[in-house]
Amino acid sequence: MKTGILNRYYADLPESYLFSTIARKIDSYRQSHPGADIIRLGIGDVTRPLAPAVIAAMHRATEEMADVAGFRGYGPEQGYEFLREAVARGEFAPRGVDLAADEIFISDGSKCDVANFQELFDRKCRVAIPDPVYPVYLDSNIMAGRKNIVFMPAHAGNGFQPEIPKHSVDLIYLCSPNNPTGTVLTRETLTAFVDYALRHGALILFDAAYAAYIQDDSLVHSIYEIPGARACAVEFRSFSKTAGFTGVRCAVTVVPHELAELRRMWLRRQTTKFNGVNYIVQRAAEAVYSPEGREQIRATIAGYMANAAAIRRGLTEGGWTVCGGEHAPYIWWELPEQETSFAFFDRLLETCEVVGTPGSGFGSCGEGYFRLTAFGEPDSTRRALERIRTRLK
Numbered sequence: 001m002k003t004g005i006l007n008r009y010y011a012d013l014p015e016s017y018l019f020s021t022i023a024r025k026i027d028s029y030r031q032s033h034p035g036a037d038i039i040r041l042g043i044g045d046v047t048r049p050l051a052p053a054v055i056a057a058m059h060r061a062t063e064e065m066a067d068v069a070g071f072r073g074y075g076p077e078q079g080y081e082f083l084r085e086a087v088a089r090g091e092f093a094p095r096g097v098d099l100a101a102d103e104i105f106i107s108d109g110s111k112c113d114v115a116n117f118q119e120l121f122d123r124k125c126r127v128a129i130p131d132p133v134y135p136v137y138l139d140s141n142i143m144a145g146r147k148n149i150v151f152m153p154a155h156a157g158n159g160f161q162p163e164i165p166k167h168s169v170d171l172i173y174l175c176s177p178n179n180p181t182g183t184v185l186t187r188e189t190l191t192a193f194v195d196y197a198l199r200h201g202a203l204i205l206f207d208a209a210y211a212a213y214i215q216d217d218s219l220v221h222s223i224y225e226i227p228g229a230r231a232c233a234v235e236f237r238s239f240s241k242t243a244g245f246t247g248v249r250c251a252v253t254v255v256p257h258e259l260a261e262l263r264r265m266w267l268r269r270q271t272t273k274f275n276g277v278n279y280i281v282q283r284a285a286e287a288v289y290s291p292e293g294r295e296q297i298r299a300t301i302a303g304y305m306a307n308a309a310a311i312r313r314g315l316t317e318g319g320w321t322v323c324g325g326e327h328a329p330y331i332w333w334e335l336p337e338q339e340t341s342f343a344f345f346d347r348l349l350e351t352c353e354v355v356g357t358p359g360s361g362f363g364s365c366g367e368g369y370f371r372l373t374a375f376g377e378p379d380s381t382r383r384a385l386e387r388i389r390t391r392l393k
């Protein structure tokens, strides 16, 4: 094969995906230290099992598929009506956000939706991405050949609220609660971004994958709580961290009626390239909004948030500075000045056998920080903190 036919923009990507680099480092440590008791507070994957209400719904749906009357083949690409209605009622209505079912698109994950959505835009458009943030926004735009990318720094100096671009941009990614800093965008910040987008004819791509972790009702959960957002914002939600669906796969993308052309294009894109999420999983996702489902999921999230509080407390008492972990499963740990976050990764692994994620993997403003996650078992989280406090100086 001629190499000239390959998408040359892939050559512009960082050498390997952040988490693959980390996995390789852990493998190599294990090989040189057989029997190592490594505690992983790194990758953002859940550890608690699916809620009983979700499992029961899956069983019922599986039984339905076992006879001719209940069997279902291809479903609607946009998702079954029952789930779109349940999302509108269960996820958005309680926040005072009124959505119609056909503004909601069900998919098999937010990662693919946030990565694919940029396909609907011109290659020349100007993109603004927070720094630090989930790397998929940047990588997917690089793969598409976009060069005109500006970063919106978020650091302790601005309370981790990304700065609005000085020049005009067309697409703006926002992530709240943020992965990796764990901070929530304030109502003032979001209002300023919506005003900016309306003034410049820009679109906000609002990733709220961790909205379920927000503990304070007065904080903004959905971009549509901000007046004007329906005319300038798309929102992404996921069942992954909300209800432990990282392996099951189900997510939601909202494209409001006000963005009619974009909605039509996303539907066209999905009907061509996607064949819908399977029926059993959509019934399972629907059960997340049942009274029992809600209660079980609330308890699971409370367990993760207790880990987050333990990490925050442990590090703060050890004299370190942290943010996040109050409305998100991520704790953003400020490192001593002279050490890079990748060097700290190695030191933490070697001295404590604890794994986290180097901040620089999320953007240049992440240098000097380290991300820990609250998804571990309570006991291993506690042991990790104990090792950090006694062995790391």
Ligand code: PLP
Binding pocket: 044, 108, 109, 110, 111, 112, 114, 134, 175, 179, 207, 209, 237, 238, 239, 240, 245, 246, 250, 251
């Ligand atoms: N958005 C953010 C900010 C994430 O951190 C993640 C996963 O870690 C995703 C989206 C992907 O979610 P999903 O499992 O639905 O693909």
